[in-house]
Amino acid sequence: MTITDTPPAAVERLSLVLWRERELLEELHYRLEVEQLVLASGRSRWLAHATRDIDGLLATIRETEVLRAVAADAAAAAFGMEANLSLASLAEAADEPWRTILTEHREAFVQLTHEITRLADSNKHLISAGYRSARETLLSLGDSVDGYSADGSATAEPARNRLVDRSL
Secondary structure (H helix, E strand, C coil), X not given: CCCCCCHHHXXXXXXXXXXHHHHHHHHHHHHHHHHHHHHHHCCHHHHHHHHHHHHHHHXXXXXXXXXXXXXXXXXXXXXXXXXXXXXXXXXXXXXXXXXXXXXXXXXHHHHHHHHHHHHHHHHHHHHHHHHHHHHHHHHHHHCEEEEECCCCCEEEECCCCCCCCCCC
């Protein structure tokens, strides 16, 4: 923050960073949906690409979070408040129209976070199910699946020599 920052200028800069972060979270939501479609289709060829896209985007989001923290601290300082305030606290301190804008940003972040968490959990479940299925298939090639452990993974007993009477 510079000495000449006024509360409106600091909040405007914060709002610009928040818009960028919202765009990135929307992009993350999209890429998680793409990953889910790849997982659900069973076409694992593109799974590594989808995961790499998500990892790259997460790195960009982390960088933007640092920018947001700096902009939020500058806005708090412009209001004469302490650093590390929540977005809700900054919104309460701001005059209109910034109060409404910051409140809308906060509500959008809450909604996007909920949707992204739901998608990520669903994708994790699909990946786990795919892993168990692939493991069971591989086990059935050499060993037999004789049951399941407490975590749902297949257990196998080693292949045994079987005596077969071929004279029948």
